[in-house]
Amino acid sequence: MSFIKRVSRDQVLLLPDCLDDYVDENNKVRFIDEFVNGLDLSECGFTYPKERLDGRGRPAYDPADLLKLFIYGYSYGIRSGRKLERACKVNLEVIWLMGKLKPDFKTICDFRRINRNAFKKASAQFTLLCNKLKLISGDFIAVDGTSIKAVNNISKSWTKNKLNSALKKYEKEVEKYLGQLEELDEAPSPNREEKQNKLKSSLVKNQEKSQELKKLKQKLDTTDKNSICYNDPESRPLKKGRKSTVGYNVQHAVDDKNYLIIAAEVTSESCDLGSLYPTIKAASDVIKEVKGANLLADKGYFSNEDIKACEDDGYQSYIPEKGCPMEGKGFYGKPEFIYNEYNNTYTCPAGQILQKYQNKKKDCKTYWIYKSPEACVNCSRKDKCTNSKSRSIQRWEHEHVLENVRERMKAKPNIMKRRSAIVEHPFGTIKRHILTGGYNMIGIESAQAETSLAQLTYNLNRVLNIVNFSEIMSFLKGRKSFWQKHVQNHLLMSSYINTKAIKMLIRQKNQVNSLIILV
Template sequence: MTNRTFKSGESRDQASLLPARIEDYVGADNPVRAIESFVRVLDLAKLGFRHADRKAEGVGQPPYDPADLLKLYLYGYINQIRSSRRLEREACRNLELIWLLKNLKPGYRTIGNFRKENWVALKAANRSFVLLMRELGLVGGSVVAIDGSFFHGDASKASIFTRKRLADQIGKLDQEIEAYGKSLEDNDAAEARKPGQDGSDGGGAGGGDLGAKVAALMAKRSRAQADLARLEENGETQLSLTDPDARLLVKSGQGVAGYNVQTAVDDKHKLIVASEVVNDSSDVGQLHAMAIAAKEALEVKTLQVLADEGYYSSRELKACEDDGITAYVPVPEGSARLEKQGRFALKDFNYDGVSDTYHCPGGHQLHPMKSRQKNTSGRVEIRYAARGAICRTCPLKIRCLGSNAAYRTIGRWEHEDVLERHRARMQGAGEVMRRRFGIVEHPFGTLKCRAGYRHFLVRGFDKVRGEWSLMALCYNFTRVLNILGFDAFLAALAKAVATCRCTLAALLTPIQVALAALWTNIGLPLAIGRPTPA
């Protein structure tokens, strides 16, 4: 036996009568086989993928099958490979991708254009997987948690201008132009004082340079003024020069140039059942839209929704209640300022629904006024006022009235009963709200920390929403594969295909029966009129 220093491989020049197949390099339980099976189940033409319903043509180079490019992207996003150039390289050297694509090697432009052009179809594919999760019983359908997270866009903070920033820029440019203008005047005066010169050379050697700088500043100021006018005309607050839909989002002192991704996560297995991409840094106004999207995706009549304090809105709570959605949102401490001043807040006044009056801490009544008014948020409120004579002699006057107020007034929203039911519900919701954090933060933590997906590679709402659909789909795909296991996942896909075929057969059976009866009726007269052979 020969002693060897190290293990040695086979010679690269070794000839082989039967070379190894690509199939031999991919194990029977390799996740790429799950990707292959899932894409095979999808009806790409129905989902809207470009070229999915293309028929063979006589001339020209045929395009790549959208199924192959979708497999490529699913594999890439599951394995933290998003760049079209990196996907092109991996398709040439990665044995799993060589097996998955059957040795196809698409170029990076083809790969990148597929993601840009099929954003609607990518959203539809994500929705179809949510339906599959529901059919497999992986979603509870009773409780979802909603939250948002900032993702960087393909734009920098310097490329986004607000009205204030444009106004400040115009002010600084005016100062610089004025300074350069003064320099030109001083230069002209100095040249005029020199003996033997009449100053007709345009300000001496430095005059031309100063004039060019002033012209550049004037052009820059004109562009800034045009951008400011554009913002005022459109009623927008920000202008992005790189990505037109990206915005400067600020929360808790942290600024991000990008988008706010909203998700609704089911509590059973922490799967994303609904999501949307917006460019507003505030979560106010997103509660009802996300809750409705989750309810429609789950196809349930009632739903419990958990959200943090940033989603609190009286109008959103009423809209949720009207649509059979029970919302749990912490009530913000809006009266903290009055409490710090030692004054009575709204919660210190008790409402009596029978008499439609408020009772103040001093035991007196506040009666409704005839007029209605809108507050700063646009809500119609009923004003309740106490008697001025009682307030002037009340011993609690200092803690109740402001410095210029003659009597105490309270505003009550015309749908205040919705908020009262919500406040009563939140009294014992401590355990439910503790669950919220563990439910909704799981997908964001996985995508941002494990996968490293903190930014988008594309620009514009449509393309960004398509890329987010890929992220959400791959997160759900990986999690479902881990929950069920490889064999159970493939069995579930096979069952889904069989169910679809059975449904199609059930729909076709009446049609076949009707056609058979039709042909029988048609064939009977033909048989009667046919001459009998001799």
């Protein structure tokens, strides 16, 4: 049976291959190269290396080249400095992108660490490019959060409750070993000395661990934090459903047209409450056109202040309200009570009028209390309303804002399915293919840098799947300059090409020039 014959490794090539021939015209690396070349890196905050004044020493690497390397690496889930170093030597696409540069892993990692605050602006520049290509509609913006693991372990993270339970456990162990030592003293056995040594060793270990936890508890009591993490002190224990991890809460604002991420913010908050307005504000800072969009979020974002701030900025919020505590007890919920704006009263399910009773301030917010004790005494539906003497209704001073949200939710009951379809897609892609296994760097600023790189590469991959490659490349550079550069690169290789090939290039150049004239 015959097979395709491979080229011999010791065969001498008289005409070396051109590096540009190994990369397809529609390859992603060509787009990455053109995009980064068009960025003003100093405006984004990337630091340019300063050569020594005496002229000695090796020149530093261009930040543009290292940024291209990171964009390529994160787009394929390659984030380790050593793996990126190896890719510069064995990956033909990376060799083309880097122009045969081979930085070592320390240079690569130092660039990411030093410029960690600049990646966010570079990602914002790509989002603006998507907006210019009209890939972002700004009609519906979905906001949601997810937890991404930090460089930490759940066993190296301590909360107050976890510390107290661990201290009780070790104290019980110490008491147990002390009791067993006393029993050995009272009832000697043949292996008494050996057993005593084992018990004393275990006793010392538990006592040392108990003392260590006591010091940790004292340190935690002196701070306003609820937890302490060894490896990454800025990370927090996060629990969603039955899963627990130590990491960061990442908030995303995603557009509904092509599921492109407009903003990605890293927080150390353990829940999503209070993160709605800051996230949408970060999105509007990047793209001003999203102001006034329809805002979609789940019930974990239902915060009075956040919703009012979004409504004041012109956003139309669609957020389901959390269940009423009274409904959980089997009583009438607040929606069963109808508010009369003209009389400033509430009508209960039994038809009784609840008058404004008093004002109440809670968490710097003013509430009005409505009740009618006389009507509740002989009410036939009291057993379905309350188990107290009378039922009272609490109304926020800006309750009309929340009522508008409730009316919108009633008009579009299936809107939450659309929200999950918009925002869950980026989460799954990023956590599965880009930030696999969590973050590689320590600190919230470094986590933000990796999140921004993940946002940029996710958007980049989406755009290349949506838009025709030649069209988006034409947007980045003129067709004329592209052909001129293409011809020039081939002519530079003329010293390595025989006369027949040179004549072919000349004919190609003449054809290109005629095409340029026609354009």
